[in-house]
Amino acid sequence: MTEPTAPAPIDAAAPTAAASAARPPRRRVIQAAALTAGALALPLAGTAGNAVAAGGAQFLHGVASGDPLPDGILLWTRVTPVAAATPGSGLGPDTAVQWQLATDRAFTAIAASGTVTTTAATDHTVKADVRGLKPDTAYWYRFLAGDAVSPVGRTRTAPAADAAVDRLRLGVASCANWEAGYFSAYRHLAARGDLDVFLFLGDYIYEYASGAYGTRGTVVRPHAPANEIITLADYRTRHGRYKTDADLQALHAAVPTIAIWDDHEFANDAWSGGAENHTPGTEGDWSARVAAAKQAYFEWMPVRPSIAGTTYRRLRYGKLADLHLLDLRSFRSQQAGIGNGDVDSADRTLTGRAQLDWLKAGLAASDTTWRLVGNEVMISPVAFLALPDYLLRPLAQLLGLPGEGLAVNVDQWDGYTHDRRELLGHLKDRHITNTVFLTGDIHSAWACEVPFEAATYPASRQRRHRVRGHLGQLRQHRRHPEGRPADAVAGGHRRDPGRQPARQVDRPGLARLRRPRPSTAERAQMDYYVLSDRTKPDATTKWARSYRTKSGTQQIERVYTPVN
Missing domain, CATH: 2.60.40.380 (Purple acid phosphatase-like, N-terminal)
Incomplete structure (x- = not known):
């Protein structure tokens, strides 16, 4: 999934000699994300x-x-x-x-x-x-x-921190299961020639043994090693196999990458002390496995280790946008059960105290037009028991149920509602607008408004749109638009049917977030593309739908043409 929200800067140094080169021509081939902005350097x-x-x-x-x-x-x-x-x-x-x-x-x-x-x-x-x-x-x-x-x-x-930047185009992807199909989406992204950045939102590799996940019984191309990866040698070998993909190589060579990890770079549904797909009795110590996975990740990815060897950090594109990149695996509490009221506990965290304070401070201090948040798991509420807040909360308290409804997936922000309420309340109270969460993980494509009162979300005016039967969109209107961020969830270049809640979202897609040509940063737009057949290396791509949020509105609306 993909969601837009606030970004921030990274330390910059004084520029040196190097003649400026003209931007490549804008070619329209397939998806990618773009929001008015500039470029960066290291x-x-x-x-x-x-x-x-x-x-x-x-x-x-x-x-x-x-x-x-x-x-x-x-x-x-x-x-x-x-x-x-x-x-x-x-x-x-x-x-x-x-x-x-x-x-x-x-x-x-x-x-x-x-x-x-x-x-x-x-x-x-x-x-x-x-x-x-x-x-x-x-x-x-x-x-x-x-x-x-x-x-x-x-x-x-990247542009200078104080530069007036008219656009930023991001190619957005997540969830790349090697065995489930080919990375044709990467080829189409590389061919565009108009991207500023390739933004990867987690699950760059998958840790499972060959045939164990998301293949529907058909392994399109086998993993290496064939076993589930646990040791440093295993993680290095798996990263090495991925980097032999010609389409992936082409994309990395064409445009700079900004990446964060999610769970499959370690093991499914990872948390600070373990993972759903980790058995200490047979797979060893969790901390040793995490250390091996992180070492291999930082060896094999074009990523700078940031705070305490994690991936949370900030980058900036002039006065247009700052990008806050999160690490939602290293510090989180263990997932609670569905229907368990513990999801609301202030003693449980998704971000960790230090990271949440860092994010809030960065969003509050941001002086850019747009605040983008690179976010691994969906922040928009997806829950059952939709009742008005004044009814749901007392009922939930009486029955010991979650106060914001029964979550479909407690691995996402729905399972850590205290952190979410604190963050969204911070945006609302500080009147921080133009915040967009760019999210991976969910293996489907969404465009959402993120309500502060999540319990009322499904009960309010809800619309669900299907994009050719494959992409879903939810909209929520609130009475208090100030502080409400937009949540754009873009399907990754690869989609695994094994975890899809519904068949209609089982199709690979590509996303593109972008702003118009005018120098005024007036909108953020996400264009959704789908692949013809993930099992074929020569798959074609086709535009499916687009949504945008205009600066200052805190609402999303459908548009009927992608950004050229």
């Missing part, structure tokens, strides 16, 4: 130690960039120094890898370069956090090891 350079010659080296897993800042960008690749040094093997010599960043594709104008020595201790992955770049500038990058030259990637820094 920094750093490593130095080589005693590395062996890399004559037989290869770059088999593509290249990527991520977490753009006004003065920097994070560059990533993985080198295979010898044939035996496969992901997770622990084999292979220390290898010196040079990285180059240029203002032209021919690399005649090098803006920055450096050398990193990578070893088996980091699974021969390479990261260069490059700083001192110019804001809102296109760069090309590549890696060299011995005679081997990597594919060329293209990236772009």
